[in-house]
Amino acid sequence: MAQKTSAKEKEREFISECIQLYRDLPALWNVKSKLYHDRDKKSMAYDLLLSKYQEMFPKANKDDLKKKFNALRTNYRKELKKHMDSMKSGASADSIYEPTLWYYSDMNFIHYQEMACDSESSMDITQNSDTQNSVEDDVEQNTVCL
Numbered sequence: 001m002a003q004k005t006s007a008k009e010k011e012r013e014f015i016s017e018c019i020q021l022y023r024d025l026p027a028l029w030n031v032k033s034k035l036y037h038d039r040d041k042k043s044m045a046y047d048l049l050l051s052k053y054q055e056m057f058p059k060a061n062k063d064d065l066k067k068k069f070n071a072l073r074t075n076y077r078k079e080l081k082k083h084m085d086s087m088k089s090g091a092s093a094d095s096i097y098e099p100t101l102w103y104y105s106d107m108n109f110i111h112y113q114e115m116a117c118d119s120e121s122s123m124d125i126t127q128n129s130d131t132q133n134s135v136e137d138d139v140e141q142n143t144v145c146l
Contacts, residue, residue, distance in 0.1 A: 019072070019103060019106045022069060025045040025049060027042045027045040028042065031113065053065050072103065076104060076107040076110065079100070079101045083096070
């Protein structure tokens with residue numbers, strides 16, 4: 001049993017190292033970066049990350065790597081959504097959801113990439129003055145999404 005735990009810990013440590021390398025390669029995750037839109041740079045970044053990933057998973061290919069990081073990002077987004085929803089619910093500080101994902105803090109660098117701006121349909125706004133004033137108040141209170 002101790003050997004299995006040790007192997008699991010080694011894999012977690014290795015995945016954390018891969019996440020750190022991924023963070024250092026904005027061509028793979030930062031949609032606002034010019035590198036993200038450059039196919040050649042993105043391909044080179046994937047090749048670099050793949051060479052690291054193959055240290056533990058020698059038979060892995062680029063598709064395996066993309067699937068792995070897509071899964072990591074998806075799980076991160078789920079945890080982030082749970083956390084943000086619990087904060088919006090008006091729950092007390094004691095009942096705010098704390099993410100349990102072991103690599104959640106490692107993936108925090110994509111936090112602003114994953115946060116969608118709240119929007120409201122202009123089709124729902126009526127023209128009476130009370131509604132107009134409340135909409136203007138809401139606009140003033142909203143934060144700017146990056």
